[in-house]
Amino acid sequence: MEFDPQYLAQAPHLVVFTGAGVSAESGIPTFRDALSGLWEHFDPAQLATPQAFRANPALVWGWYEWRRRKMLQAQPNPAHLAIAELARRVPRLTLITQNVDDLHERAGSPSVLHLHGSLHTPQCFACNRPFKGKLPCPDLPEQGGSLEPPRCSGCNGKIRPGVVWFGESLPQAILKAAFQAADDCDLLLSVGTSGLVQPAAQIPQRALQQGARVVHINPQPQECRAPQEYSLTGPAGQLLPQLVQRAFA
Numbered sequence: 001m002e003f004d005p006q007y008l009a010q011a012p013h014l015v016v017f018t019g020a021g022v023s024a025e026s027g028i029p030t031f032r033d034a035l036s037g038l039w040e041h042f043d044p045a046q047l048a049t050p051q052a053f054r055a056n057p058a059l060v061w062g063w064y065e066w067r068r069r070k071m072l073q074a075q076p077n078p079a080h081l082a083i084a085e086l087a088r089r090v091p092r093l094t095l096i097t098q099n100v101d102d103l104h105e106r107a108g109s110p111s112v113l114h115l116h117g118s119l120h121t122p123q124c125f126a127c128n129r130p131f132k133g134k135l136p137c138p139d140l141p142e143q144g145g146s147l148e149p150p151r152c153s154g155c156n157g158k159i160r161p162g163v164v165w166f167g168e169s170l171p172q173a174i175l176k177a178a179f180q181a182a183d184d185c186d187l188l189l190s191v192g193t194s195g196l197v198q199p200a201a202q203i204p205q206r207a208l209q210q211g212a213r214v215v216h217i218n219p220q221p222q223e224c225r226a227p228q229e230y231s232l233t234g235p236a237g238q239l240l241p242q243l244v245q246r247a248f249a
């Protein structure tokens with residue numbers, strides 16, 4: 001069945017759940033796309049775990065600083081802007097992202113649940129105190145280049161990126177709010193995610209289980225198992241502005 005854009009205009013509570021694909025058209029690589037995905041070129045075990053940081057903090061910090069700098073140079077794309085526009089149009093929108101960039105905020109989305117943390121909130125690896133200093137801004141480290149992390153002003157521990165690594169728990173209050181929104185919504189747009197990482201991948205499933213419509217927006221066709229599940233095939237930067245325009249024409 002075809003998705004009627006009017007459903008967007010009629011939903012009392014809309015959830016938008018995003019993954020790396022929503023930022024792909026801003027030039028930020030996804031994780032698992034063939035050829036361009038980060039995990040095609042880098043080993044998550046050496047970069048995205050507490051053990052990796054313990055073993056080689058400069059390698060890990062350098063890699064995340066490279067990503068943070070790339071993200072600062074990137075601009076929100078039409079998909080981020082369409083989601084911000086939706087927040088102004090619908091009665092209630094909860095935006096949940098797995099992304100660690102701030103492109104939703106820079107596009108004008110007023111409130112974002114960051115399930116996997118943010119590159120812009122570094123903290124102490126030893127005492128968890130947020131890092132308040134200014135991050136030194138040397139030239140963009142090369143992919144794979146090392147950079148010594150700054151030190152905590154409280155305990156002199158090493159500063160780590162503010163992202164959730166493999167093997168770590170998600171921020172519990174944010175996960176709870178995200179699950180509650182999924183359980184309560186009428187319509188959920190799942191944009192640019194492979195749906196392979198738990199527990200985030202449960203979010204569209206929870207919405208479906210309580211009867212909400214779920215729409216996947218992805219260049220790769222997504223398998224739809226439920227009658228109220230839809231797959232819109234194409235880049236989010238094209239499809240989302242069209243949907244918003246048709247819903248509120």
Ligand code: OAD
Pocket residue numbers: 018019020021022024025030031032033037098099116163164165166191192193194195196197217218219220234235236237
């Ligand atoms: P993935 O790289 O796993 O998936 C990206 C998805 O975006 C794929 O399904 C692509 O087909 C799709 N995609 C690519 N270009 C797109 C476009 N222009 N418009 C819409 N979709 C597009 O990224 P995530 O699902 O976000 O975890 O990955 C989940 C988590 O795995 C990430 O948050 C990260 C990673 O390890 C942490 O950092 C903790």
